[in-house]
Amino acid sequence: MIMLTGSTLTLDDVKQIVYHNEEVVLANESVQNIQKNRETVEKLLTDKQTMYGINTGFGKFSDVIIEESDLDKLQLNLIYSHACGVGEPFSEHIVRAMLLLRANALAQGYSGVRPELVTQLIKYLNAGIHPVIPQQGSLGASGDLAPLSHLALALLGEGEVIYRGKRMETGEALVSIGIHPITLKAKEGLALINGTQAMTATGVVTYLEVEKLLYQSEMVAAITLEGLQGIMDAFDHDLHMVRGHHEQVEVAKRIRQILIDSDLTTNQGQLRVQDAYSLRCIPQVLGSCWQTVHYAKEKLETEINAVTDNPLIFSEENKVISGGNFHGQPIAFAMDFLKLGIAEVANISERRTERLVNPQLNDLPAFLSPNPGLESGAMIMQYSAASLVSENKTLAHPASVDSIPSSANQEDHVSMGTIAARHALQMLQNSRRVIAIELICALQAVEYRGIKQMASRTRDFYELARKIVPSITKDRVFSTDIEKLTRWLKEEEDSNTQIRLNKGGVMHEQS
Known part of the structure; x- marks a missing residue:
């Protein structure tokens, strides 16, 4: 059970609630603060x-005074008129995160709502009632107005839910x-x-x-x-320490730990003096990718506990302030930066992958084919990987540098943060397929080299992956293999990956 206070939610809490359906309750202190604010x-x-x-x-109608009646x-009219989302719906995981983060933002007691409203959000979350929320339609300033309006519709018993x-119709589920x-x-x-919960929820799931x-x-x-038969000298601790980037040092360390007992890797001069950059510079490149992840994490940790609506009510001072906490620029920047790492x-x-399949770059069978010429092997898998990488380059264009005025130019600068977060998620999905393709090819390559000579950790991972995709003994529809392995990478619960090692696994380097 996880208690919402508005200010103490962690990313691990979000993971447990979103992916593992951990129950959520509203803290008594928050109920009191919300009631006082109301x-x-x-x-x-x-x-x-x-x-x-x-x-x-x-918006532009801010000067129109509304009768008390x-x-x-x-x-109600606000929700109806602003529910203008279009396109495919967000995933249930993202919707769960939106329900959670909206409840947490209101739980601090600066938004002027009744405790019953926050409780309604939590009821939906705990019961697994997930509003159908279209992905497109948010400018990311004035908050995620369109997506969150579809969320609000469900609280009213309208719209659709999963x-x-x-x-089904929301009323049927209720x-x-x-x-x-x-x-x-x-x-x-x-x-x-009025909040950033669509972009932040998408950002958290992506992160x-x-x-x-x-x-x-x-x-x-x-x-x-x-x-x-890569050269391990490029991962030497001293080499990375003198540059000083922590993430680079850690990636090199993990690679050394994974391959500590491998008989397939080599030393410089044994077969060649140095490897191509895609092998030799793994710590430098992936270490830099980790830096984008850490930056995004920092901003997301702040935003999941942020009050982002407008206006805000400060009970102690008896004042109402109209501001711009709904502006998504911090998350827009974080997601655009994360996109570079992805x-x-x-x-x-x-x-x-190219180095694994190109006979001009290795001494393996051409395209890892069991019968080169008659059978093409992994030739077109590399094409697919190249296509996905090229698509990522297009999606990596920063959404945050764009702005289109809205509401008759009252809202004249917007963040496009939700677009940035959505593109980051699309890129992640593309990249997972690229990694799956590399894995299929790498598994085939080590079979040619000799499985018994693999490191114990990579051999364990090899055995797990081979339960998902078999060896390439003849040409087949490799799309099926790519998709199976992609799903496995998404669903795998830290079984034998570096995650376990990073959290204090039993593998240690020899001094």
Whole structure:
């Protein structure tokens, strides 16, 4: 059970809730803070104080004063009019993260909502009721207005949800589980949709999967090193220490630990003096990729505990402040930076695949074919990897440098942070397939070299992967293998990857 306070949520908490359905409860202190904050709103309304989005219109309509009798209708109209999302829906994991992060933001007690509204979000989360939320339509400033409006619709009993794997009308799901829809009061519609939870939820899910894929890419690179009889001197501790980048030092260390007992790797001068960059520079490149991951992690850890709606109500000072905490620039930058790391994981992987299949670059059978000429082997797998890498280069264009004015130029600078996060996730999915292709080729290469000579860790990983895809003994539809291995990499629970080693595995280097 994880308790929401608004300020203590961790990325590991998010992982447990989103992926493992850990139960969520709202802290008693948060309930009190939310209630106190709501009472401030009610008092200010009684005192006829003008407050943006509470008793005024929205955006360019901020100067339009709303009659007291229409305040609840104002919030309902807001949700209806702003539910303009289009395209394919977000995954259930991302929607779960959106429900969680929206509840956590409101839990701090600065948004002027009732405790019942936050409780409704948590009820949906715990019951597995996932609103159908289209991915496209957010500018990433004024918050993720369109996506979060679709989330809000479900709280009202409208729109559609996914419940127990079935897409249905929200009302049908609520009846089956005994949850009643909520009615919005003054400020509550705006509080639900004015925030960065679509981009942040997408960013968190992407981050969690990128971290896993990076560890896996190190293991796959290690198998490729064995398949190509790579030179281990390039991973020497002293070499990396004199440059000083921590992430580079750690990648080199993990590669040394993985391959510590391999009889397939070589030393400089044994077969050749030095390897190509895609082998020799693994620590430098992947270490830099880790830097983008760490930056994104830092910004996400802040944002998942941030209050990002507008206006905010400060009960102690009895004041309402209109500001711009909904602006997604911090997450937009973080996601665009992360995209560079994702792109390079795939870029260098594809180059290693080329070295595995190109007979001009190795002494292995051409394209790892069991019968070169009659059978093409892994030839076109490299094409697919190259295509995915090229697509990533297009998606890597920074979304955060773009801005289109909206709301009659009242909202004249926006972040496009949700686009950045969505593209990062697309790139991750592409890159996972590129790593899967390298793994298929690396597995075949080490078979030619001799499985018994592999390091104990890579051999364990080899055995696991071979349960998913068999050896290439003849040409077949390799698309099936790529997709199977891609799913396995996504779903694998840290079984034999570097993740376990990084968390204190039993493997140690000899002094």
